Amino acid sequence: MEDMSAIVLEQADRLFAQHIDKKVLSAADAGQWSDALWSAMEDAGLPLALVPEMKGGAGLAPDVAANLIRRSAFHSVPLPLAETMIANALWTDAGGEVIAGAVTLAPVNPHDRITLASNRTGATLQGIARHVAWGKQAPIALVLASDANGNAFLCRVPTGKARSNKTRRNVAYEPREDVDFGGVQLAASDFLPAPACLDADGLMPFGAAIRVQQMIGGMERCMDYALSYANERVQFGRPIAKFQAIQHMLAIAAGHFAAASAAGDALTETPRLGDNALAVAIAKSRCGESAGQVAALCHQVHGAMGFTQEHPLHYATRRLWSWRDEWGAEPWWQEKIGRMICEQGGDGFWPLLVDPPATAGAA
């Protein structure tokens, strides 16, 4: 079993390394969707990594899937691979068949609501979801919508049917669309009652869980760049790695990276990475904080070179700056944790963190 997962990760790593280079990343920066990369990932079965084998997926254990997402982020995969993995896990969980092609998730923002009104032939959607990852380019969006009675549904929506109100880019220059689902007609087979794992926070814990794993991968890349640079760059007659100030910056960064990884590991103890909302809240806020620190420290180590287009550090750090804000920035999750703790009182603080109930929601 362990060998199998090592092989899966190694193959994925090779695939990413083979298909992603500066050219691909700068084309992605310019808004280009890399078909070649997507096909290669699809051929390797990566988008279905979290879908059980009996439903046609790879059925990877959560820790392997988390590592896969980390590796994809290490290489700055400029496509919604992680979104597609989670979307397929949720959709098949709800009883649907696996979805071919890239799938994005909506809504992304905790304040956006999509409503669904059923009719004789299917249903009609209303509502706007902001900042949807590749909301125009991904052919399908998996949308969480609720009807007038408050029942939640997962909807498989061809993005071509929705309107994109505004194309914006995050600071990694990845497209984040404001998508208007108003009037989109769904056939009866395109919406299913949402699985029980989606609570009041909807897709938030799942989106946050993938950003957590991505941030860990991105931080590892930054650390790798900074450690090599420190050992190569010579000033005052020796590698800057020999200066205590540099050593301390990187030791602090290593502490942040280790803490972030430990927090992210906690999400691999449930089947779909986002199932334990308290663990997600802890991880998203801890990783978000680390991401900012690691990016800053690694830039500092690189001097002016790290501030150039030329050096690839920015592909990793710009993603870290985006990911920490998406699917709830630190304070959004921290407030949830804080309210949950205060609700329980001081004596509940320790037990809550030590023996969290397996399905506790931070909601």
Add this chain to the structure above:
Amino acid sequence: MHAFRFESLTLPPEAEEMRRKVRAFLQEERDTGRYAAHRTSWSTFDPEFSKRAAKAGFIGMTWPKQYGGGEYSNLQRFVVTEEMLAAGAPGGAHWIADRQSGPQILKHGSERARQLILPKIAAGECYFGIGMSEPDSGSDLAAARTKADKVEGGWVINGTKIWTSNAHRVHYLIVLARTEPLSENRHAGLSQFIVDTSSEGIEIRPIMNLSGGHEFNEVFFKSCFVPDDMMIGKPGEGWTRVTGELAFERAGPDRFMSDIRLLVELVDKIGREPNERQAVEIGRLAAHFATLRRMSSSIAGLLERGESPVTEAALVKDVGTAFEREVPEMVRKLLPIEASLDDDDEYSQAMAHVLLHAPSFTIRGGTPEILRGMIARGLGLR
């Protein structure tokens, strides 16, 4: 970057069983008013508490039965340690003996030392201090000048130790001394000794700390005799021994849980309806805390597998003590309450207690500056 992975650890059922046991013990301690958690921590010296904890089987837990131990796993011990910390238990009397001196003697001490000392530690009746630092040798431990000269049947120690916590109320110190003159290799020629504090030739002078407490001391050795079998390991092994001991000293959850009681008191003080800022900051501290706890349990797992996670321990101590230092700084901004040791308000007392001890969190057991050097070595930078 492949350094420093903290693997997840799932505690086995027997560890969770132990958690129930120690929680029941601590609950009873508090219910009967034997200690006041808002004013105590793992450095509070309370021999009566230590004896009761020993009776319940919570000291020397991993040691062989023949030396008074319980032959439990490191993970069972980990759970007991963290529950004691969470409950603010006053374990200061036995803490060092249980955490590092006992294990050191068990691993490297003579048979006589084991038989003489370990059962007493496990009974909660025998306490230890750490004789490493000297006036001219703090972070630079290898600069130690205290020396031990060979005599018939033992060694004679001369020199001065400083910052020795509890020297005035413990039974033994483990002392690092030079058994050979300082040479090119600064780490060579050092040895560790178990020194009975009631021996002739020891003088202990108190040093008051800034909170007005008498915790640490200056200790003078004037021709103090130590028998041969009270050496730990062989002559010249001192540096290796001391490094191993420091791994025990740094690896545990005591390095981020010193002020957990203040967090608990804060939550109670704020009540069920925090404002946004309070909720956010409590959530942030809790996220840091929960993450540190995962890292720390991961180290317990490494220890259980027989590894010596020296660098990992340094990393968790660095991240952990930075957190400990931040708690009182953050807490004071969340409620308009001033710290005071003699306020009737327990929260105000807890704040004062932590505030006055916090500067030591990032000094005792090795400073961040030194720990970061170790981490940098682990990263391949030195």
